[in-house]
Amino acid sequence: MTNMAGQVVSTLRRVIGPGRVGLHEPIISDHDREVVDECLRSGYVSSVGEWVGKFEDALRGYTGADFAVAMSSGTSALEIAIKAAGVQPGDEVLVPSLSFVATANAVSHTAAIPHFVDISPDTLGLDADALGEYLDRVADERESGPINKATGRRIAAVIPMHCFGHPVEMEKLLLVARKWGIPVVEDAAESLGSFRGTQHTGTFGLAGVFSFNGNKIVTTGGGGAVVTNDETVAAYARHISTTAKIAHPWEFDHDQVGHNYRMPNLNAALGWSQLQELDNSVKKKRILAQRYRDAFSNFDNLAVFDEPHGARSNYWLNTLILDEQSADLRDEILSIAHDSGIYLRPAWRLLHQLRPYENHPRAPLEVSERLQRRILNLPSSAFLVVE
Numbered sequence: 120m121t122n123m124a125g126q127v128v129s130t131l132r133r134v135i136g137p138g139r140v141g142l143h144e145p146i147i148s149d150h151d152r153e154v155v156d157e158c159l160r161s162g163y164v165s166s167v168g169e170w171v172g173k174f175e176d177a178l179r180g181y182t183g184a185d186f187a188v189a190m191s192s193g194t195s196a197l198e199i200a201i202k203a204a205g206v207q208p209g210d211e212v213l214v215p216s217l218s219f220v221a222t223a224n225a226v227s228h229t230a231a232i233p234h235f236v237d238i239s240p241d242t243l244g245l246d247a248d249a250l251g252e253y254l255d256r257v258a259d260e261r262e263s264g265p266i267n268k269a270t271g272r273r274i275a276a277v278i279p280m281h282c283f284g285h286p287v288e289m290e291k292l293l294l295v296a297r298k299w300g301i302p303v304v305e306d307a308a309e310s311l312g313s314f315r316g317t318q319h320t321g322t323f324g325l326a327g328v329f330s331f332n333g334n335k336i337v338t339t340g341g342g343g344a345v346v347t348n349d350e351t352v353a354a355y356a357r358h359i360s361t362t363a364k365i366a367h368p369w370e371f372d373h374d375q376v377g378h379n380y381r382m383p384n385l386n387a388a389l390g391w392s393q394l395q396e397l398d399n400s401v402k403k404k405r406i407l408a409q410r411y412r413d414a415f416s417n418f419d420n421l422a423v424f425d426e427p428h429g430a431r432s433n434y435w436l437n438t439l440i441l442d443e444q445s446a447d448l449r450d451e452i453l454s455i456a457h458d459s460g461i462y463l464r465p466a467w468r469l470l471h472q473l474r475p476y477e478n479h480p481r482a483p484l485e486v487s488e489r490l491q492r493r494i495l496n497l498p499s500s501a502f503l504v505v506e
């Protein structure tokens with residue numbers, strides 16, 4: 120063990136205490152248990168019941184979005200939002216290469232083609248300036264929207280992802296998207312509780328998507344949601360995710376090929392209860408971030424990633440960034456930490472390097488490639504801060 124890697128792990132221990140510490144685990148309160156039990160006793164555990172509506176209302180209230188439609192996963196919510204944005208089979212959709220694979224998979228599920236673009240070192244999310252310059256070079260304006268001159272395919276949407284909870288510079292991105300007439304769908308799966316200025320992530324574009332998987336800041340077991348201020352998008356999302364069934368007391372009439380993607384009532388009950396604790400969780404996670412920052416402040420070859428200027432992040436996953444010269448230490452730190460029961464994690468493998476996506480169109484990805492090897496995500500469960 121080099122001294123450095125050992126020092127990182129002992130510094131982590133000072134912040135998180137002894138024992139086995141996972142990357143991100145949920146808090147399930149007594150209130151959560153009571154609400155889920157109430158839902159179970161009602162018998163309405165599946166596709167009918169009051170909790171889905173209550174959960175959607177709470178989500179609208181928290182994010183300020185006009186509409187929320189709860190789904191069975193973040194991935195299915197993203198797929199529906201992409202379709203709602205008018206993306207057609209064979210279109211290209213711009214996505215950051217540094218993301219969880221679901222961002223690209225949701226595009227592929229609509230038979231569109233992910234086109235990978237670079238990130239900004241300031242946000243770890245999509246770089247609007249680089250995107251603007253790139254589009255000026257590779258795209259041509261057409262009546263139906265811009266086309267990629269190299270492939271002849273339409274560029275039909277862009278999906279910024281708020282990485283580890285840190286908001287993308289949405290104002291800049293919206294300018295680029297508006298210039299080209301490209302709809303914006305936000306992958307806000309990780310950023311519930313994160314704002315740019317006073318505006319919640321997921322509410323800047325045509326639609327935004329959240330995930331309520333067990334590792335996210337609010338969980339429904341598994342689940343997701345589409346939020347939007349566009350009534351047509353909301354109505355489409357609701358309809359297509361409910362088997363495209365025409366509302367009728369007894370008839371089974373469906374007007375297109377729909378999905379069974381709606382969130383079950385039982386999951387929504389847990390989510391509704393969990394949302395009551397969201398502000399408290401964000402508060403704790405911001406305290407944890409500050410503790411990590413203080414603890415690592417005297418290391419000169421690594422730094423704790425700070426929320427972007429103008430943003431208030433939920434710090435879903437705290438992130439350590441190693442210097443270029445120290446990148447080789449990453450795996451050693453991972454190995455020593457795992458041996459000691461601290462489940463750190465590296466960044467995702469870049470999406471354009473995954474087998475299903477290695478031959479897809481892509482912009483220069485210098486920042487993604489430079490940073491990906493230097494990222495370590497730190498244990499970030501809210502319960503690591505005891506009040």
Ligand SMILES: *Cc1c(COP(=O)(O)O)cnc(C)c1O
Nearest residue numbers: 192193194219221222308330332
């Ligand atoms: C978690 C996550 C998703 C997908 O969410 P699921 O609910 O697991 O389908 C999508 N994108 C990103 C960036 C995520 O972190």
